[in-house]
Amino acid sequence: MSTExxxxxxxxxxxxxxxxxxxxxxxxxxxxxxxxxxGELVGSIVELFVSAIAGIGxxxxxxxxxxxxxxxxxxxxxxxxxEKSS
Amino acid sequence: xxxxVHLALQALGFSDTSDAELVDLYLASRGERYFAELYRRYSxxxxxxxxxxxxxxxxxxxxxxxxFERVILRIGNFRRTAxxxxxxxxxxxxxxxxxxxxxxRSKLSSAPVEEFEISSESEETTDWLEEQSPAAIRHILGExxxxxxxxxxxxxxxxxxxxEIATTLNLGESATKMRLKRARARxxxxxxxxxxxxxxxAA
Numbered sequence: 001m002s003t004e005x006x007x008x009x010x011x012x013x014x015x016x017x018x019x020x021x022x023x024x025x026x027x028x029x030x031x032x033x034x035x036x037x038x039g040e041l042v043g044s045i046v047e048l049f050v051s052a053i054a055g056i057g058x059x060x061x062x063x064x065x066x067x068x069x070x071x072x073x074x075x076x077x078x079x080x081x082x083e084k085s086s
Numbered sequence: 087x088x089x090x091v092h093l094a095l096q097a098l099g100f101s102d103t104s105d106a107e108l109v110d111l112y113l114a115s116r117g118e119r120y121f122a123e124l125y126r127r128y129s130x131x132x133x134x135x136x137x138x139x140x141x142x143x144x145x146x147x148x149x150x151x152x153x154f155e156r157v158i159l160r161i162g163n164f165r166r167t168a169x170x171x172x173x174x175x176x177x178x179x180x181x182x183x184x185x186x187x188x189x190x191r192s193k194l195s196s197a198p199v200e201e202f203e204i205s206s207e208s209e210e211t212t213d214w215l216e217e218q219s220p221a222a223i224r225h226i227l228g229e230x231x232x233x234x235x236x237x238x239x240x241x242x243x244x245x246x247x248x249x250e251i252a253t254t255l256n257l258g259e260s261a262t263k264m265r266l267k268r269a270r271a272r273x274x275x276x277x278x279x280x281x282x283x284x285x286x287x288a289a
Contacts, residue, residue: 010216014243017220022134024143028151029125035155036118 105170109161121161125154128171132178138239139182141228153181175244179254183236190232215242215273222277229276234269241266 100108100123112120132153136146156177164173215238218226223242227235233255240251252262 010213011242011245013218013220013223014216017223018134018138018243020220021137022130024137025130025133025150026147027126027129028147029122031151032121032125032154032158033118035158036116036121 106166109164109170113162121158124157124170128174129154132174135175135178136182138227138243139179139236140185141235145185149178149181149185153178156181176254179240179244183233183255186232186236214277215270218277222280225280226273226276229280230269230272233265234272237262237265237269238273 103111103123105124105127108120108124111117112124129150133146133150136149136153137143140146140149153174157174160177164170168176215223215226227239230238237251237255240246240254246254248259248262248266251266252259255262255265257265
């Protein structure tokens with residue numbers, strides 16, 4: 001048997017006080033709009049920074065140039081085939 | 087999928103949209119209207135909670151802003167293990183308790199915890215606090231120390247268990263039980279003085 005309904009009934013003064021305290025609230029969403037936009041701005045800057053780092057990595061700036069592939073026989077065409085002696 | 091839901095909701099409004107769906111839509115699009123709807127649903131209740139805990143309407147208004155700012159910054163961490171409202175009110179409780187701790191550091195240090203002797207009578211009269219009028223509760227909460235007030239609000243208004251109160255107050259369970267016991271004993275003293283004064287002024 002649950003005691004919850006009894007407890008709720010007994011605590012009606014607390015519940016009433018809770019409802020009374022909710023009156024008088026002045027809603028003000030505008031400052032939160034600023035927080036949301038600044039959050040978006042920070043997110044965009046981070047995204048831009050990450051993209052820039054990825055881009056630098058891709059074009060090889062600031063690092064050593066990619067090593068030439070010297071392994072023979074990996075190309076699909078016949079350019080690496082040894083010349084015939086005849 | 088989300089885009090089609092988004093477009094449908096724009097036409098229909100949010101009456102049938104759950105809190106979790108609004109969170110998903112906000113995270114996917116960062117559309118202000120989704121967060122604004124969550125704010126519309128809960129800001130009044132968050133304010134009521136803050137006012138009860140902090141006992142100061144200006145501070146409660148500031149706290150509501152700070153709590154929703156915190157929600158904006160942490161909404162990506164919201165896990166579906168609990169409802170959005172449970173998560174929001176946990177943040178509300180923690181924020182109010184942080185504020186109370188900051189506010190009460192100097193006050194508490196000058197008021198020793200063993201200020202009142204706990205009699206066996208206070209054990210027997212545990213439930214008297216459940217049956218009080220809003221006016222009596224308001225007076226008692228206004229006179230209690232910050233942390234005692236928080237403990238009683240969590241117990242009687244939020245119906246939290248001792249374990250949940252302990253987690254919220256960052257105390258052990260036995261320390262929380264002791265805190266509640268002392269808070270009730272103090273509340274009883276405050277109530278007796280207040281009701282004596284009230285009956286004298288009525289006579």
